[in-house]
Amino acid sequence: MFTPTLHRQQAASLGLWVLLAVVVAAGVATLPLALLARLAVFGVAIALPLINPVFGVYMVVLSVPIQDVARLPGGLSYTQAAVVWATCAWLVHTLAHPGRRLVYNRMLWGWLVLLWALLLASVVAPYSQGNALKETGRWLVAFLVWFVAVQTVQQRWQVLGLLACLLAAPASEAALGLVQFARGIGPESFRIAANLPYVRAYGTIGTPNPFAGYLNMGWPLALALALGATWAWLPRSGRAAGRRWLRWRELAVVTTCWIITALMIAALVASFSRGGWLGAVIGGAGMALAFGRRMAQVVLIGSIILALALILGGAGLLPAALSARIGSVLGSFALFDPGTIAVTPQNFAVVERMAQMWAGVKMFLAHPLTGVGPGNFTLAYPDVTAPPWYVSRGHAHNYYINIAAEAGITGVIAYIGWLGAAAYQAYTKTRASHDRFWRSIGVGCCGVIAAVAGHNLFENLHVLNMGIQFAAVFALVAVMPEKHHGRKRLTMTNG
Numbered sequence: 001m002f003t004p005t006l007h008r009q010q011a012a013s014l015g016l017w018v019l020l021a022v023v024v025a026a027g028v029a030t031l032p033l034a035l036l037a038r039l040a041v042f043g044v045a046i047a048l049p050l051i052n053p054v055f056g057v058y059m060v061v062l063s064v065p066i067q068d069v070a071r072l073p074g075g076l077s078y079t080q081a082a083v084v085w086a087t088c089a090w091l092v093h094t095l096a097h098p099g100r101r102l103v104y105n106r107m108l109w110g111w112l113v114l115l116w117a118l119l120l121a122s123v124v125a126p127y128s129q130g131n132a133l134k135e136t137g138r139w140l141v142a143f144l145v146w147f148v149a150v151q152t153v154q155q156r157w158q159v160l161g162l163l164a165c166l167l168a169a170p171a172s173e174a175a176l177g178l179v180q181f182a183r184g185i186g187p188e189s190f191r192i193a194a195n196l197p198y199v200r201a202y203g204t205i206g207t208p209n210p211f212a213g214y215l216n217m218g219w220p221l222a223l224a225l226a227l228g229a230t231w232a233w234l235p236r237s238g239r240a241a242g243r244r245w246l247r248w249r250e251l252a253v254v255t256t257c258w259i260i261t262a263l264m265i266a267a268l269v270a271s272f273s274r275g276g277w278l279g280a281v282i283g284g285a286g287m288a289l290a291f292g293r294r295m296a297q298v299v300l301i302g303s304i305i306l307a308l309a310l311i312l313g314g315a316g317l318l319p320a321a322l323s324a325r326i327g328s329v330l331g332s333f334a335l336f337d338p339g340t341i342a343v344t345p346q347n348f349a350v351v352e353r354m355a356q357m358w359a360g361v362k363m364f365l366a367h368p369l370t371g372v373g374p375g376n377f378t379l380a381y382p383d384v385t386a387p388p389w390y391v392s393r394g395h396a397h398n399y400y401i402n403i404a405a406e407a408g409i410t411g412v413i414a415y416i417g418w419l420g421a422a423a424y425q426a427y428t429k430t431r432a433s434h435d436r437f438w439r440s441i442g443v444g445c446c447g448v449i450a451a452v453a454g455h456n457l458f459e460n461l462h463v464l465n466m467g468i469q470f471a472a473v474f475a476l477v478a479v480m481p482e483k484h485h486g487r488k489r490l491t492m493t494n495g
Contacts, residue, residue: 045059045082045085046085049085049086049089049090050089050092052152053086053089053090053093053148053151053152054149054152054153054158054161054162056082056085056086056087056089056090056148056152057086057145057148057149057152057153057162057165057472057475058161058162058165059082059085059086060079060082060083060086060145060468060472061145061162061165061166061169061468061469061472062165062168062169063077063078063079063082064079064169064214064464064465064466064468064469065169065170065172065173065203065204065205066078066204067079067080067464067465068204068206068464069204077465079465079468080141083141083144083145083468086145086148087144087148090148090151090152094151102151103150103151103154103479105150105478105479106421106425107146107421107422107425107474107477107478108147109421110417110418110421110422111143111146111147111418113414113417113418114139114411114414114415114417114418115136115139115140115143116414117407117410117411117413117414117415118132118135118136118139118374118407118411118414119136120370120407120410121370121371121373121374121406121407121408121410121411122135122136122373122374124370124373125370125371125372125373125374125376126367126372126373126380127372127373127376127379127380128373128375128376128379129373131373131374131375131376131379132373132374132375132376132406134375135374135375135406136374136375138462138465138467139374139462139467141465141467141468142462142467142468142470142471143471145468145471145472145475146471146472146474146475146478149162149471149472149475149479150475150478150479153475153476153479154479159441159476159479162472162475162476163221163225163441163476165472166218166221166469166472166473166476167218167221167222167225167260169218169469170214170215170217170218170219170264170469171218171222171260171263171264173203173204173205173211173214173215173267174201174203174215174263174264174266174267174268175263175267176203176204177201177202177203177211177267177270177271178201178263178266178267178270180199180201180202180203181198181199181200181201181267181270182198184197184198184199185199186199186200186202187199190202190208192272198270200270200271200272200273201267201270201271201272202271203267205464205466206464208271208272208273208276209271209273209275209276209458209459210459210461210463210464210466211267211271211273211276212268212271212273212275212276212277212279212455213273213275213276213279213452213455213459213461213466214461214466214469215264215265215267215268215271215276216268216276216279216280216283216448216451216452216455216461217448217451217452217461217466217469217470217473218264218448218469219261219264219265219268219280219283220283220284220286220287220443220444220445220446220447220448220450220451221441221444221445221447221448221473222257222260222261222264222444223261223265223287223444223447224287224440224441224443224444224447225257225440225441225444226254226257226258226260226261227440227443228436228437228439228440228443229250229253229254229257229440230254230257230258231436232250232436233250233251233253233254265280268280274458275455275457275458275459276455276459278454278455278457278458279451279452279453279454279455279456279457279458280451281454282450282451282453282454282455283447283448283450283451283452283454284447285450286423286446286447286449286450286451287443287444287446287447287450289427289446290426290427290430290431290442290443290446290447291443292431352389352393353397353458355385355386355389356389356392356393356395356396356397357396357397357398357401359377359381359384359385359389359392359396359405360377360396360398360401360402360404360405361401361405362384363377363380363384363405363406364401364404364405364408366383366384367408368408368409369408369409369410370407370408370410370411371403371404371405371406371407371408371411372405372406373406373407374406374407374411375406376406377392377394377395377396377402377405377406378392378394380405394460395460395463396460397458397459397460398456398457398458398459399415399456399457399459399460399461399462400412400415400416400456400457402460403415419449419453422449422474422477423446423449423450423453425477425478426442426445426446426449426477426480427442427446429442429477429480429481429482430442430443430445430446430480432482433480433481435481438480438481441476441480442477442480445473445476445477445480448470448473449473452470
C-alpha cells in the first residue's frame with residue numbers, strides 16, 4: 001500500500017534533480033567561453049589522475065614551461081599544484097589497493113643519500129635554516145616525481161605517454177624561443193649584437209642559459225628516437241609486403257621526431273648559451289658512447305668539427321656574433337682570481353662569472369663538511385666576496401662548486417654519486433638491451449645525463465623546477481627492462 005507514495009517520492013526526487021540540472025546548465029551557458037574552456041581544462045586535469053595516476057605525472061612534466069605564466073589561488077604555481085595533485089592521486093590509488101606492491105629500483109638509494117646530505121646540511125646550516133629546508137624541499141619534489149613515475153609508468157602506452165610529454169614540453173619552449181630570436185622579442189641585454197635585430201632565445205624560462213639547459217634535457221631523447229624510428233622505417237630485405245598503412249604511420253613518427261629534434265637544436269643555437277653549447281657537445285658524446293664502440297668514430301668526427309668551428313671563429317670566418325660566443329668558450333675554462341683582473345666591458349661577463357665561482361670556493365673552504373646550507377649562497381656571499389663584486393647571482397655558475405659551497409663535501413659526493421649511478425645504470429641497460437625501442441630510449445637518456453652534467457659546469461640547472469624534467473628522465477632509466485635482473489618490488493601493507 002506504500003507503492004503510490006514511493007512512486008510519488010521518486011518522481012519528486014527526479015524532478016528536483018532535473019530542475020537542478022537545468023539551473024546548472026543555464027548558469028554554465030551564461031559563463032564566458034574562455035572561462036568555460038578553463039573550467040573544462042581544470043576538470044579534466046582533476047579527473048584524469050584519479051582515473052590513472054600516470055596522467056598526474058604527465059601533467060607535472062607538461063606544467064614546467066607554464067609554471068610562472070599565472071598563479072593559482074594561494075600563490076601556487078601550476079607545477080606546484082600539479083605535483084601535489086599527482087602525489088595525492090597516486091596515494092589514493094595505493095591506499096585503495098593495500099596489496100599493491102611498490103616498485104623498487106637501485107636508483108632509490110642514490111636519491112635517499114642525496115636527500116640525506118641536503119637535509120644534514122640544512123639542519124646544521126650556519127645561515128638560514130628556512131632557506132636550506134626550502135631548497136631541500138625542491139629536491140624532495142623532484143624525488144616525488146621520480147618515485148611516482150616509477151610506480152605508475154609500467155605499460156608500453158604509459159612509457160609512450162611520458163616520452164610524448166618529455167618531448168612536447170621542451171619543443172613548445174623551443175618554438176617560442178625561435179620566435180623570440182627571429183622577431184627580436186626580448187630585453188635589450190639579450191640582443192646578440194648592437195647592429196642586429198636578433199635576441200637570444202629564452203622562452204618562458206626567462207633567461208637564455210637555463211632555457212638552453214632545459215632544451216639539453218630534451219633534444220637527446222628526440223634525436224635518439226628519431227634515429228631509432230628512421231632505422232626501423234628504412235626498407236630492408238625480408239620485410240613483409242602489403243604493410244603500406246603501417247609504413248606511412250612509421251613515416252609520420254619519423255618525421256615528427258626529426259622536426260622536434262630540429263626545433264630544439266635550432267633553439268639551443270639561438271640561445272647563444274656557451275654552457276648550453278658545451279653541454280650539447282658532451283651530450284652528443286654520451287649518446288655516441290652509449291651506441292657502442294663503432295660510434296667512437298662519430299665522436300672523433302664531432303671533435304674535429306668542433307675544433308674546426310673554434311679555428312674558424314678565431315680566424316673571423318664565421319659571423320661576428322657567433323665567432324665571439326664560440327671563441328669565449330675556451331676562455332670560460334680559465335681559472336683566475338677575479339680580484340687581480342682589470343675589468344673591461346669585453347671581459348665583464350667572464351670575470352663576474354669567475355667572481356661567483358671564487359665566492360663558492362671560499363664558502364666551501366670556510367665550511368668544508370656541510371657547507372653554508374642549501375639555498376644560502378646569496379646570504380653567505382657578502383662574507384666571502386671582494387670589491388667590486390657585491391651582487392650575488394644566486395649561485396656559483398658551476399653547480400659542482402655550488403653544491404660543495406652549500407652542502408659541503410658530503411653534498412658534492414652524494415650529488416656526483418647520484419648522477420654517476422644514474423649514468424651507469426642507463427649505459428649498462430642500454431648496452432644489454434636488444435629491443436630497438438628501449439635501446440633508443442636508453443641512448444637518449446645517456447645523452448640527457450651527459451648534457452646536463454656538462455652544462456652544469458657553467459650553470460645551475462636544478463632551478464625553476466627543471467629538476468622535474470630531469471627526474472622524469474631518471475624514471476625512464478629506472479623502468480627500462482634489464483637483461484638479467486627484473487625490477488624488484490616491495491610489498492606495501494596496511495602497517
